Amino acid sequence: MCIYGGTTCAVIASNNPEVVVTVVDLNAERIKAWSSDELPIYEPGLLHLVKKARDGARRNLFFSKSISSAIIEADLIFMCVNTPTKQTGPGAGQALELDYLEGAIRRIAEVAQNDKIIVEKSTVPCRTAETIREILDTTGRPGVKFSVLSNPEFLAAGTAIADLLQPDRVLIGCSKTPDGYSAAGALADVYAAWMPRDRIITINLFSAELTKLAANALLAQRISSINSLSAICEATGADIEEVTYACGLDSRIGPSMFKASVGFGGSCFKKDILSLCYISEFLGLAEVSAYWKSVIDINEYQKDKFTSRIVSCLGNTVTKKKLAVLGFTFKKDTDDTRESAAISVVSRLVAEGAHVSIYDPCAKTDQIWRDIGTYVTVCESAYEACMNAQAVIILTEWDEFNNRVTTDAQRSSDRLRGPQPGFVNLIRSKLDWPLVADIMCPPKYVFDGRNVVDAGKLEELGFRVECVGKPSMS
C-alpha cells in the first residue's frame, strides 16, 4: 500500500514465485504508474524487478485499485501506508499521524472473512500494535482471527533493492504467545526464500516498533554529531574528512553514516525523531526528548550555517546574483525531494533575492516548484544552470558532479541504474568542470555541500572552493 511498500513487494514476489503478491493503494494514479513502465518512484533496478514479476512468464505481482478484494483474498497483509508528522490536533508538529493506518485497519476489519496476519511495516510509535489489535477485535467479524506483527523496514532510498536483498537483519516483533510465534514463523518463511534464517530476528512486538524509531534516530544522530564537529573544523583548520576517516577506523565507531554534509534530509529521519521526542514527553521524560531534539536542531543549524557561508563569501549579499544549484533530491539515486536540505538552502537564497537555477538529474520540475515555488529556474542540464552564474552550489552527491576518479563500486552502481523510461538516462558522463569554469562569471565559487569535489583540481581551474568541515579559502 505505498511507494516503498511497492518496492518491498516487488522483492518478495520475485523471490517467492509460488506466492501471489497484490499491491493496493487509495491513490489510483500510483497504481496506474506501478502498472506501467513509468513507476511512481525512481529506484535503481526497480523497473527490471517489477517487470520480471509483473509481466514475466510466472506472473505473481499485481497492482490493483480493488482494496477490499485484495484484503479478502490475502492471508498476510503488509501495512505500508504513510505515517507523516501530524499537522493538527494533539501532538501536531511532533507525533506521527496514524489516521491512514487506522483507516486501512478499519477496512480490513470490515471486509475480512477469514483469519489474517497483519504486518505493521509502516514506522509507528511504540505500542501501536496494541491499538491495531483493539480495533480489529472490536470491529472485525465474529470468528475471524487476526494476528498482529511488527516488521519494520530498514531500506534506504537509492539502495532499496540491495538493502532488501541483503539486509543486515529482518526484524519481526510478535506477541509471545503460540499464535504470535506461529504468525512470526509464517512471515519468516517469506523472507527465508532469499536470506539466511539467522538474519531473521524475532523479538517482542513493542521492542520491534521502538527499534525502528531508535535505529533512525541513532543514524541521524551520527550525522548530526559529525556535522557539529564540522563547524569546529571550519573554525580551526582541521579537516572533517580526515577526522571522520581516523575516527571511523576505530572498530567500535566504524565509518558508515559518517559523512559531513549540508544536512540530512529524507521523509523519515526528522519525523521519526520528532515522534521519539513526542513519546518521551508523553512519558514525562523531558530530558530525553530534549536530547533527541538536539539532533534535529543541529541539522537545522547545519543547513543555515552552510547558507550563511554562501552569502558571506559572496560579499554579504546574493541579491540579483545568479547562483547555480546542482542537485535537489535529498540524496543521490532517488527522485525523492522530501525534507531535502536543498529546500531550506534554496528557499533562503531566493528570499534574499538570488536568481537561482537548479539542475538535478532525477527530480521532477513540478516537484521542485511545489517544494520552493516557481521563482527558481529548473534547467535541463548542469551547463544551462551554470551559464553566467557567480557560484555553483552542490547540494546532492550525484556521481556526475564529482571530479574524483570513478571507483569500481560506482561503475557497478551505474550499471545497475540503467536507463529507465520516464527518467533521464541516468548513465551520464561526469561534469566537464573546465567547461563550467569557462561559462561562469567571477568570482566562480563552488560551495560543496557534500564534499564530492577534489578542491585542489577545481582551484587549478580558477574556482574558489568552499567545502563542509574545511576552512574557508577566502
Ligand SMILES: NC(=O)C1=CN([C@@H]2O[C@H](COP(=O)(O)OP(=O)(O)OC[C@H]3O[C@@H](n4cnc5c(N)ncnc54)[C@H](O)[C@@H]3O)[C@@H](O)[C@H]2O)C=CC1
Ligand atoms: N520512504 C522510505 O524510504 C521508507 C519508509 N518507511 C515507512 O514506510 C511508510 C510509508 O512510507 P512511504 O512509502 O515513503 O510513504 P508514501 O506516502 O510514499 O506512500 C504511502 C501510500 O499509502 C497509501 N495509503 C494511505 N492510506 C491508505 C489506505 N488506507 N489504504 C491503501 N493505501 C493507503 C497512500 O495513498 C500512499 O500512496 C512510512 O511509515 C515510512 O516511515 C520505512 C522505511 C523506508
Ligand SMILES: O=C(O)[C@H]1O[C@H](OP(=O)(O)OP(=O)(O)OC[C@H]2O[C@@H](n3ccc(=O)[nH]c3=O)[C@H](O)[C@@H]2O)[C@H](O)[C@@H](O)[C@@H]1O
Ligand atoms: O526509515 C527510513 O525511511 C529510512 O531512513 C534512512 O534512509 P534514507 O533516509 O532513505 O537515506 P540515508 O542514506 O539514511 O540518508 C538520509 C540523509 O542523510 C544524509 N547523509 C547520509 C549519510 C551520511 O554519512 N551523511 C549524510 O549527510 C543523506 O544525504 C540523506 O540526506 C535509513 O538509512 C534507513 O535505514 C531507513 O529505513
